[in-house]
Amino acid sequence: MPIPALEIEARRGAALRDGVKNGAGMRTLWNERFAQRTRRMTSSVIRELLKLTEKPDVISFAGGLPAPEVFPYEQVRAAADTVLATQGQIALQYAPTEGYLPLRELLVRHMARYGINVRAANVMITSGSQQGLDLIGKLFVNPGDCILTESPTYLGALQAWSAYQAEYLTVPIDDDGLDVERLEEELRAGPKFLYILPNFQNPAGVTLSLERRRRLVELANHYGAPIVEDDPYGQLRYEGEHVPPLVRIDADYHHGTSSEDGFTGGVIYLSTLSKTLAPGLRIAWIVAPESVITRLVQMKQGSDLHTSTFAQMVAYEAAKDGFLDRHVRRIREVYGERRNAMLAALRRHFPEGVRWTKPLGGLFLWVTLPEGFDSTALLREALDREKVAFVPGASFFPLGGGERTCRLNFSYCRPEVIDEGIRRLGSVVKRRLASRG
Amino acid sequence: MPIPALEIEARRGAALRDGVKNGAGMRTLWNERFAQRTRRMTSSVIRELLKLTEKPDVISFAGGLPAPEVFPYEQVRAAADTVLATQGQIALQYAPTEGYLPLRELLVRHMARYGINVRAANVMITSGSQQGLDLIGKLFVNPGDCILTESPTYLGALQAWSAYQAEYLTVPIDDDGLDVERLEEELRAGPKFLYILPNFQNPAGVTLSLERRRRLVELANHYGAPIVEDDPYGQLRYEGEHVPPLVRIDADYHHGTSSEDGFTGGVIYLSTLSKTLAPGLRIAWIVAPESVITRLVQMKQGSDLHTSTFAQMVAYEAAKDGFLDRHVRRIREVYGERRNAMLAALRRHFPEGVRWTKPLGGLFLWVTLPEGFDSTALLREALDREKVAFVPGASFFPLGGGERTCRLNFSYCRPEVIDEGIRRLGSVVKRRLASRG
Numbered sequence: 001m002p003i004p005a006l007e008i009e010a011r012r013g014a015a016l017r018d019g020v021k022n023g024a025g026m027r028t029l030w031n032e033r034f035a036q037r038t039r040r041m042t043s044s045v046i047r048e049l050l051k052l053t054e055k056p057d058v059i060s061f062a063g064g065l066p067a068p069e070v071f072p073y074e075q076v077r078a079a080a081d082t083v084l085a086t087q088g089q090i091a092l093q094y095a096p097t098e099g100y101l102p103l104r105e106l107l108v109r110h111m112a113r114y115g116i117n118v119r120a121a122n123v124m125i126t127s128g129s130q131q132g133l134d135l136i137g138k139l140f141v142n143p144g145d146c147i148l149t150e151s152p153t154y155l156g157a158l159q160a161w162s163a164y165q166a167e168y169l170t171v172p173i174d175d176d177g178l179d180v181e182r183l184e185e186e187l188r189a190g191p192k193f194l195y196i197l198p199n200f201q202n203p204a205g206v207t208l209s210l211e212r213r214r215r216l217v218e219l220a221n222h223y224g225a226p227i228v229e230d231d232p233y234g235q236l237r238y239e240g241e242h243v244p245p246l247v248r249i250d251a252d253y254h255h256g257t258s259s260e261d262g263f264t265g266g267v268i269y270l271s272t273l274s275k276t277l278a279p280g281l282r283i284a285w286i287v288a289p290e291s292v293i294t295r296l297v298q299m300k301q302g303s304d305l306h307t308s309t310f311a312q313m314v315a316y317e318a319a320k321d322g323f324l325d326r327h328v329r330r331i332r333e334v335y336g337e338r339r340n341a342m343l344a345a346l347r348r349h350f351p352e353g354v355r356w357t358k359p360l361g362g363l364f365l366w367v368t369l370p371e372g373f374d375s376t377a378l379l380r381e382a383l384d385r386e387k388v389a390f391v392p393g394a395s396f397f398p399l400g401g402g403e404r405t406c407r408l409n410f411s412y413c414r415p416e417v418i419d420e421g422i423r424r425l426g427s428v429v430k431r432r433l434a435s436r437g
Numbered sequence: 438m439p440i441p442a443l444e445i446e447a448r449r450g451a452a453l454r455d456g457v458k459n460g461a462g463m464r465t466l467w468n469e470r471f472a473q474r475t476r477r478m479t480s481s482v483i484r485e486l487l488k489l490t491e492k493p494d495v496i497s498f499a500g501g502l503p504a505p506e507v508f509p510y511e512q513v514r515a516a517a518d519t520v521l522a523t524q525g526q527i528a529l530q531y532a533p534t535e536g537y538l539p540l541r542e543l544l545v546r547h548m549a550r551y552g553i554n555v556r557a558a559n560v561m562i563t564s565g566s567q568q569g570l571d572l573i574g575k576l577f578v579n580p581g582d583c584i585l586t587e588s589p590t591y592l593g594a595l596q597a598w599s600a601y602q603a604e605y606l607t608v609p610i611d612d613d614g615l616d617v618e619r620l621e622e623e624l625r626a627g628p629k630f631l632y633i634l635p636n637f638q639n640p641a642g643v644t645l646s647l648e649r650r651r652r653l654v655e656l657a658n659h660y661g662a663p664i665v666e667d668d669p670y671g672q673l674r675y676e677g678e679h680v681p682p683l684v685r686i687d688a689d690y691h692h693g694t695s696s697e698d699g700f701t702g703g704v705i706y707l708s709t710l711s712k713t714l715a716p717g718l719r720i721a722w723i724v725a726p727e728s729v730i731t732r733l734v735q736m737k738q739g740s741d742l743h744t745s746t747f748a749q750m751v752a753y754e755a756a757k758d759g760f761l762d763r764h765v766r767r768i769r770e771v772y773g774e775r776r777n778a779m780l781a782a783l784r785r786h787f788p789e790g791v792r793w794t795k796p797l798g799g800l801f802l803w804v805t806l807p808e809g810f811d812s813t814a815l816l817r818e819a820l821d822r823e824k825v826a827f828v829p830g831a832s833f834f835p836l837g838g839g840e841r842t843c844r845l846n847f848s849y850c851r852p853e854v855i856d857e858g859i860r861r862l863g864s865v866v867k868r869r870l871a872s873r874g
Binding site: 029036038041064084091128131139140193279289292303310311 | 466467468470471472473474475478500502503505508510513514517518521522525526527528529530531532563564565567568571575576577578579582593596597599600601629630661663702703705711715716717718719725726728729732735736738739740741742743744745746747748751
């Protein structure tokens with residue numbers, strides 16, 4: 001049966017047909033159809049680097065990987081077995097989008113010990129903190145909206161929000177975190193929200209001081225600017241005293257420090273089990289006012305229906321009865337030793353003129369090379385000559401800059417490997433310095 | 438230290454402070470900041486209904502839940518144990534965004550048996566098919582872009598794409614699936630892509646005939662319109678012969694039926710382990726040309742980094758060595774019996790003038806009530822009087838209509854419960870008919 005309209009299109013069809021070979025000829029069919037939002041999206045530098053540095057003879061400080069030595073294998077194995085033996089019908093079935101209620105309740109109790117007083121209705125489980133950031137973007141960001149971030153800031157947040165065509169306002173950091181004296185001018189530009197990592201920041205490893213936290217909350221309140229607080233590493237402190245999270249300080253600001261009235265709703269808070277239990281489970285959570293949780297649940301329905309029931313129940317079963325707190329003590333010990341090893345190695349192997357942060361916790365420290373250095377060129381040389389890797393700092397700056405900065409991870413490698421890796425990296429830096437005369 | 442600029446804002450701050458009580462006073466802080474895309478997003482009717490029908494005395498045909506009786510508990514339990522005992526360091530760690538390679542290779546072999554000849558580079562693992570749909574929206578849909586769907590179509594796809602402000606063109610279906618004779622006019626409007634569920638469609642249970650598949654592929658090629666083929670139930674056929682998927686028919690169209698050259702890239706194909714293994718693992722996959730997979734991987738990096746390594750490895754370990762095929766035979770048996778039970782019950786308990794589809798597979802059948810019926814009002818009465826639930830069909834129509842249609846799930850309830858539920862539902866329909874005189 002002939003279709004007149006088709007005949008007009010016949011040549012086009014034939015051309016397509018001729019050009020097709022294992023999908024190659026069809027490239028234009030899909031690739032010319034990409035949405036505008038994809039124009040600013042490129043593959044994460046970190047992810048691409050991770051591929052390059054997976055060779056076994058490379059010492060990599062590039063990733064943000066927890067040490068496999070501290071994974072609680074037996075605890076997770078026993079948890080999985082218990083869950084499937086006793087509650088398989090729930091664990092393998094579809095589940096509510098907001099997450100497994102006993103896990104949300106456990107997280108409520110967990111957070112209460114850090115001064116965050118919320119109810120399960122304020123908590124939604126996400127597939128890693130990355131999904132929390134994505135859903136925040138989906139819910140709040142119109143193309144062109146400005147988000148105020150630290151500079152440098154977490155690359156994954158930039159990836160998440162650039163997909164919604166966010167723009168950025170930035171405030172620099174120093175050893176005490178965000179420079180709050182530079183904050184006000186940016187707040188007056190009316191950002192949609194502030195994005196802050198107050199504890200052992202990724203990438204720079206710095207911690208926002210208590211005084212600055214109070215000032216930040218005061219300023220944010222005066223300008224009516226809501227805060228997104230990202231706290232993946234809060235429990236991983238290796239020295240000094242815990243500093244209350246912004247969500248707690250905001251409660252104090254509104255209710256007074258003595259009040260039990262915990263949650264103002266002005267701060268959306270994110271945390272994760274990836275650094276305390278295991279990243280492979282992809283279990284994180286987001287705390288927000290109920291009216292925001294309701295909308296985040298709608299967003300998540302469209303994004304992935306819900307996070308793996310099985311993974312949520314295994315995480316709950318493994319974490320309950322105080323295991324998480326006992327286990328975190330062990331992680332602190334191991335990572336604290338590795339941080340010390342890296343700081344000692346830097347003092348030993350790095351030349352004068354290089355500066356680095358002294359993180360009180362977390363996974364990363366931040367190196368600033370002398371004027372004129374380009375850390376991307378340095379990485380290339382470090383990989384070629386010495387088989388050692390790190391992440392050049394520039395990609396963490398939303399508005400550019402940071403060309404002579406580097407992020408180094410200290411959680412993944414054993415202390416003796418850290419020393420050797422820093423020795424190698426130091427030799428590349430020294431060679432470059434020498435060649436400049 | 439006084440801040441002049443803050444004084445101007447003092448009253449506003451004080452007002453905010455006074456109004457705050459457990460997050461309630463802060464509602465406007467976030468809620469006035471929702472992105473424009475949220476305006477069309479409401480909570481899924483299905484998800485809200487699921488909550489209402491969770492009471493134990495309600496017989497629910499509303500969900501799309503697999504039967505817990507067919508979950509492979511022991512297989513998954515043994516798989517979890519093996520994975521954690523032998524490969525815990527991988528299972529609990531971060532993993533590549535595109536997915537666990539042995540699982541992707543297993544899926545390649547699995548699809549080859551259905552005539553889909555692709556390589557692992559064409560396959561990305563997603564957190565359920567819902568995420569596949571979301572990432573397709575993120576990659577391709579600009580606000581206002583038109584997507585051509587069947588009418589009715591899968592509600593989850595509409596939820597995913599409405600978040601990217603998609604518009605819809607629709608073509609009606611009949612007992613042989615999409616009415617291809619009505620397709621050409623809509624194709625000429627230039628949709629971004631066609632979205633089709635050819636097998637045992639959700640919601641209507643109908644299957645696109647081979648002749649119509651060929652015609653659809655021919656038309657899509659002539660108009661240069663790419664296809665998204667969603668195939669969650671393809672293996673769950675209870676009678677008749679397997680019909681090749683569109684991705685295979687497109688290959689035949691370009692290369693001839695005898696060619697081994699399998700993948701043209703013109704069809705993006707989605708499938709899932711949710712209906713054959715277990716939905717609680719959230720493991721599905723997407724097949725696309727490599728250049729599209731590369732971009733989907735970027736999108737997924739920003740969305741959730743990767744799907745649970747542990748869940749992927751457990752799915753692989755459970756599914757390998759032909760278990761999935763053996764297990765699917767058992768599911769077919771159980772669901773086939775339940776489909777038969779529902780069809781028999783409908784004949785037994787439903788009055789004349791009501792029509793329903795006779796699905797050859799899948800989870801759903803589709804009831805059309807006599808003229809003048811409103812299935813949403815019927816649901817309310819069915820829940821109140823008879824404690825039986827289904828999904829009113831209207832929400833599956835992107836452009837409205839379908840007020841007298843209902844989606845009934847037959848996979849979840851046991852045969853005797855199906856008979857009782859259909860009896861109850863029939864009595865509500867009869868009462869309504871009688872009251873109209």
